[in-house]
Amino acid sequence: MTEMSTSIASVVVYTDRARVTRSGAISLEPGVHRLVVPELPLALTPDSVRATARSTGSARLMGVQVQRTFYVDTPTEDVRLLEEQLEALQEELTAAGVRAELVRQNRAAINALSEHSEIFATALASGEMSVDVQMALYEGLRQQAEKLDAELQDLLCKRKEIERKAEKVKQELDQLRGQRPRERFTAVVEVEAIEAGELDVDLIYVVTGASWKPIYDIRLLEKEGTPALDVAYLAQVTQKTGESWPDVTLSLSTARPALSWKIPELDPWYIAPLRSGPVLSAAMMEAAPSPQTAGSAAPMAAPARMAAKAEKMSADMITAAVDASGAAVTYHVPAAVSVPADGAPHKVGIARFSLPPKLDYVSAPRLVESVYRRARVVNDSPYLLLPGNANLFAGDEFIGVTPLELVPPQGEIELYLGADDRVKVERELKRRDMDKTIIGGKRRLHFGYEIKLENLLPTSARVILHDQIPVGRHEDIKVRLETTEPKPLEQTELNLLKWEFTLEPKEKRIVRYYFVIEYPQSMEITGLP
Secondary structure (H helix, E strand, C coil): CEECCEEEEEEEECCCEEEEEEEEEEEECCEEEEEEEEEECCCECHHHCEEEEEECCCEEEEEEEEEEEECCCCCCHHHHHHHHHHHHHHHHHHHHHHHHHHHHHHHHHHHHHHHCHHHHHHHHHCCCCCHHHHHHHHHHHHHHHHHHHHHHHHHHHHHHHHHHHHHHHHHHHHHHHHHCCCEEEEEEEEEEECCCEEEEEEEEEEEECEEEEEEEEEEEEEECCEEEEEEEEEEEEEECCCCCEEEEEEEEECCCHHHCCCCCCCCCCCCCCCCCCCCCCHHHHHCCCCCCCCCCCCCCCCCCCCCCCCCEEECCEECCEEEEECCEEEEECCCCEEECCCCCCEEEEEEEEEECCEEEEEECCCCCCCCEEEEEEECCCCCCECCEEEEEEECCEEEEEEEECCECCCCEEEEEEEECCCEEEEEEEEEEEECCCCECCEEEEEEEEEEEEEECCCCCEEEEEEEECCCCCCCCCEEEEEEEECCCCEECCCCEEEEEEEECCCCEEEEEEEEEEEEECCCCCCCCC
16 A cells, blocks of 8 residues: 555634535556555544545556544644643653652641740759850751742742643643544555656545635725715634644535435324323324434535636725535635644635615614614625625724625615614603593593704705504594604504605704503503503
């Protein structure tokens, strides 16, 4: 068997896995050869492994097999170095612990000597020891105690420092061990070379532990009074497959190959009369199989190689080529991308484009006395905008994050771009009184509201105003809208009111409406304004 050197050439990332293409070349003499591709990750799905070959001579690809390989040592030099470093740190930690214990024992011995003052007093009384000698002895014990205390403190600080270093190395080691365990897959490609020549081999396989999801940066730009939405379409790629992807051709697909193995089938839906005892279900009586999760087949053909030059949109964003096949869309990133197997999210640019929005302003002052800027725009780009979070900006000001639903090409996007203080709104209760007379046993409450709008923008503003009057939840409670100025564009069955205005610069507008609540004299009601 001959080991063949390969490198990852391209990767197609799906929402829950990835398809990796490894490429390598080798010179072969006529005969049957078994080419070994070692150290493939454990995240590999063995049944997915395929191989293709091209030769300058005449050759025949006979098959590819996958087998597990076990190692005595981790097959990565970085891991071995970290293991040796961790072992050295642990030895230092042990030595520091032994030394600290010895210092504690010496300190305990000094404490024991210091506590036997009666012996020194007896020696002093009998004349066996002078005062100067005794004081010198005490001073020596004190100095030795201070020295041991300082040494013990240094050892404790050193031990903490070693523990921090060991923990850091251990975390790095755990991460790399997850990428390069002592068990790996090996692929064996069997080739018959009829003529001598150069053989190019592509090994294609699917791995789990990889995914991508879309994120968006949407920025409202207003240049010379003309608004535009600048959309940066990004992908957040995450992979912990056990092998890094350095400088690869990356494609991002919306296909879901995990759901391509069976069409869903419905089991019978049984109903039965209620019984006093336990009822056996149809599944218990017939042992019917449970329905299987499935979906339509999603072929995983190799992505087309894009030779066209992508238009450069900005210094850090280039546009991905779009390849639509049925319901699935694949984005081919033209620049080489590196994604390490660290499980951390890595941003990859898909596209950047501008859309012309229609801006208006929406307010519901009963809830919040603010006017919110709204942008409605048609997705004129060729990109399918998948569900994901969008970071919203107005110029350079960050507004917030909003979820974006699935938007196909020519679909409509509706975004709220925060409150705009240049359009003012104020809602005030102007009337609340009760009829002094009771007619037919009914009480009548009268309410009136006034809403003031003002446009401080240098341009006209289309304003949509929402308000409401109560809805009676009892047949004897009647709510009637008496007068409105101006008349609302819409009043729903739930008494939701809607007005639309176009306010010119500096223009003010006042909306007034009055309503009556009628209910029996003996009834007490809640929810009144």
